[in-house]
Amino acid sequence: MAKVIKSVESMMKLSDGFRKKGLSIGLVPTMGCLHKGHISLVKEAKKRNDIVVVSIFVNPTQFGPREDLKKYPRDMKRDLKLLSRYKVNAVFFPAAKEMYPNGYGADVEVKRLSDKLCGASRPGHFKGVTTIVAKLFNIVRPDNAYFGEKDFQQQVIIRKMVRDLNMGVKIISMPIVREKDGLAMSSRNTYLSNEDRIKALVINGSLKFAKMLVNSGVRSSVKIKAAMTKLMRTAKGLKIDYISICDPETLDEKSVIKGKTLIATAIYIGKTRLIDNIVVN
Ligand code: PAF
Numbered sequence: 001m002a003k004v005i006k007s008v009e010s011m012m013k014l015s016d017g018f019r020k021k022g023l024s025i026g027l028v029p030t031m032g033c034l035h036k037g038h039i040s041l042v043k044e045a046k047k048r049n050d051i052v053v054v055s056i057f058v059n060p061t062q063f064g065p066r067e068d069l070k071k072y073p074r075d076m077k078r079d080l081k082l083l084s085r086y087k088v089n090a091v092f093f094p095a096a097k098e099m100y101p102n103g104y105g106a107d108v109e110v111k112r113l114s115d116k117l118c119g120a121s122r123p124g125h126f127k128g129v130t131t132i133v134a135k136l137f138n139i140v141r142p143d144n145a146y147f148g149e150k151d152f153q154q155q156v157i158i159r160k161m162v163r164d165l166n167m168g169v170k171i172i173s174m175p176i177v178r179e180k181d182g183l184a185m186s187s188r189n190t191y192l193s194n195e196d197r198i199k200a201l202v203i204n205g206s207l208k209f210a211k212m213l214v215n216s217g218v219r220s221s222v223k224i225k226a227a228m229t230k231l232m233r234t235a236k237g238l239k240i241d242y243i244s245i246c247d248p249e250t251l252d253e254k255s256v257i258k259g260k261t262l263i264a265t266a267i268y269i270g271k272t273r274l275i276d277n278i279v280v281n
Helices: 008-020 036-048 076-085 125-140 149-164 187-191 194-199 201-215 221-232
Strands: 003-005 025-030 051-056 090-092 144-148 170-174 238-246 261-269 272-280
Touching (some): 003 008, 008 025, 008 090, 008 125, 025 125, 036 144, 051 125, 076 090, 144 149, 149 170, 149 261, 149 272, 187 272, 194 201, 201 261, 221 261
Parallel strands (some): 025 144, 051 090
Antiparallel strands (some): 238 261, 261 272
């Protein structure tokens, strides 16, 4: 079984020891309920670092008051078993009080980028993400940190935080891992009933359709969004939160598709919010 560390102090000591020995550290931050997407990050981290630390922490500050913090899937036993298979060196598994003790008062926020796309409908979400990731970086002090491209905006914001605050951590993002039928892997997929799971396929379907339209010469974002919306509306009960066609670095909306472009979407099926994206060139 992987070594589980629950206190910030012990994690810092362990990391310091690794660093003193000249060992490189790769960090995979997660909220647990691990799936193949997380495992792809672990495998990459194993390839490129002497030491791999996986953090498991369902971070309360990145959930809005009406979001799914309480019911977010947790299965530490299964996660640990899985991580042992990949021989990670340590699993950092702190309690909420350990990360946010009484009187805690510091936030890290990346302005502007955090208000777009998912940030528009989840105010404060990215402030919670950047705060916890900054804390994890300070505690583990990794050389490299690994994030999945399903949360495309998240990794853009984290890169900006690292750049602006000179954190000296290399951010490595890995491609989306999909189920055989194209659904992007997500811990939140566990919320879906069989019927909703089928409806959810329209998300990836609409992104693939958008890519096909771009490849066939359509350049108007309005037209692409209209085509995606029409396709998504075929799934009864699915509500579109947003469809964004934007620059993959600034996340500024593009009216005309030119150069590398991110097409990202968030939808609700019942109370379950799912995101997915594709980059077209
Ligand atoms: O992507 C996630 O699982 C979380 O947002 C992260 C990066 C672990 C921070 O809590």
